[in-house]
Amino acid sequence: MANSADLFAVTIDCPDPIQLAQFYQHLLGGRLLSSNDDFVVLISDCGGRLDFQRVANRQPPPWPDPTAARRLHLDFSVDDLDQTEKHLLSLGATLAEHQRGGQRFRVLLDPAGHPFCIATADAAGIPTATAP
Structure with missing residues (x-):
C-alpha cells in the first residue's frame, strides 16, 4: 500500500x-x-x-508573463465579486492589469504582489468530468 x-x-x-x-x-x-x-x-x-x-x-511574480517561472496562486470563492473587490482594494490589494475572467472571477495582487483570484460560486465549482 x-x-x-x-x-x-x-x-x-x-x-x-x-x-x-x-x-x-x-x-x-x-x-x-x-x-x-x-x-x-x-x-x-x-x-x-x-x-x-x-x-x-523576494520579487513578486509577474502577471501574466508567459515566460516567467510558473508559481501557484490562491483562489477564493466569494458571494459578491464587486463588494469583495472593493473591500480588498481598501486593505491594500491592487487589481491586476490583465483580467480574463469577465464576471466570473477577478485577478488581484496582494500587498506583497502575489496574484490571487476571487471567484463566483459557479466559477469556483468542482468540475463534474473525471480527469484522465
Missing part, C-alpha cells in the same frame, strides 16, 4: 509576514499565531492554514 500525505499548510514567501497574514485574515477570518516576526500562521475560520514566511529580496 502506498504512503499517503495530508496537506496541512500553504506557505507564502513575503517581505512582511505579519502584514500579509493580517491582509488574508481580513478576507478569511480566523486567528494569527506566531513565535517571531519572520513566520506567521493563519488558521482560517474554515479550518485551512496559510503560513507566511519572511524571505529577503
Whole structure:
C-alpha cells in the first residue's frame, strides 16, 4: 500500500509576514499565531492554514508573463465579486492589469504582489468530468 500525505499548510514567501497574514485574515477570518516576526500562521475560520514566511529580496511574480517561472496562486470563492473587490482594494490589494475572467472571477495582487483570484460560486465549482 502506498504512503499517503495530508496537506496541512500553504506557505507564502513575503517581505512582511505579519502584514500579509493580517491582509488574508481580513478576507478569511480566523486567528494569527506566531513565535517571531519572520513566520506567521493563519488558521482560517474554515479550518485551512496559510503560513507566511519572511524571505529577503523576494520579487513578486509577474502577471501574466508567459515566460516567467510558473508559481501557484490562491483562489477564493466569494458571494459578491464587486463588494469583495472593493473591500480588498481598501486593505491594500491592487487589481491586476490583465483580467480574463469577465464576471466570473477577478485577478488581484496582494500587498506583497502575489496574484490571487476571487471567484463566483459557479466559477469556483468542482468540475463534474473525471480527469484522465
